[in-house]
Amino acid sequence: MKKNALLFGALLFVFPMLGQVAKLQVGDPLGLTEIQTRQGTPYSLDDVKDKVIVMNFWMIGCKGCLLEQPYLNELAGKYRDREDIVFWSVTPNQWKDMSDYLRKHPITWEIKDGVDFSGISGDKTFEIKCMPTTLVIDKQRNIRYFKCDLLMSDEEGGNDFMALLDSALAE
Structure with missing residues (x-):
């Protein structure tokens, strides 16, 4: 009887989550002009108008986030001289809490x-529940890529992601 009650309770918890659909879908317009910190400081998307935006959502303690960081540093480096693409490392962590982490695991591109x-307490646009998640927004502010998974290095199949970026940049 106890097992059945536990199973029933677990099903009540799991089934609603299975029915959830991500709010953001590839091909949809982003429909957002800024992202805000928990303190209300805005990061304006108008500041990067007519640019491809690569947003990587991560946090300290996420093992997958740590694994993909070197590849993202390399990728951001490949596009560093281009004026039409920006890379944003988006985290709920505060600068004051990241100094030790960043000393050991540097991020070579812009951190938000x-x-x-x-x-949970802020804007409901993203509602990202899985990390790492990467979002690519094209110059017209449409979502070109939205996935919770590790980005892979070129040797591991990451060429597809670079091809997606190159395609977005060519438009």
Whole structure:
């Protein structure tokens, strides 16, 4: 009887989550002009108008996030001289809490800290519940890529992601 009650309770918890559909879908317009920190400081998307935006959502303690960081550093380096693409490392962590982490695991591209991307207490646009998640927004502000998974190095099949970026940049 206890087992059945536990199973029933677990099913009540799991089934609603299975029915959830991500709010953001590839091909949809982003419909957002800024992201905000938990303190209300805005990061404006108008500042990067007519640019492809690569947003990587991560946090300290996420093992997958740590694994993909070297590849993202390499990828951002490949596009560093281009004026039409920006890479944003988006984290709920605060700068004051990241200094030790960043000393050991440097991020070589722009960090947007203190962002509640899970929608717990802030903006509900992203509602990201899985990390690492990467989002690519094209120059017309449409979502070109939205996935919770590790980005892979070129040797591991990451060429597809680079091809997607190159295609978005060519438009």
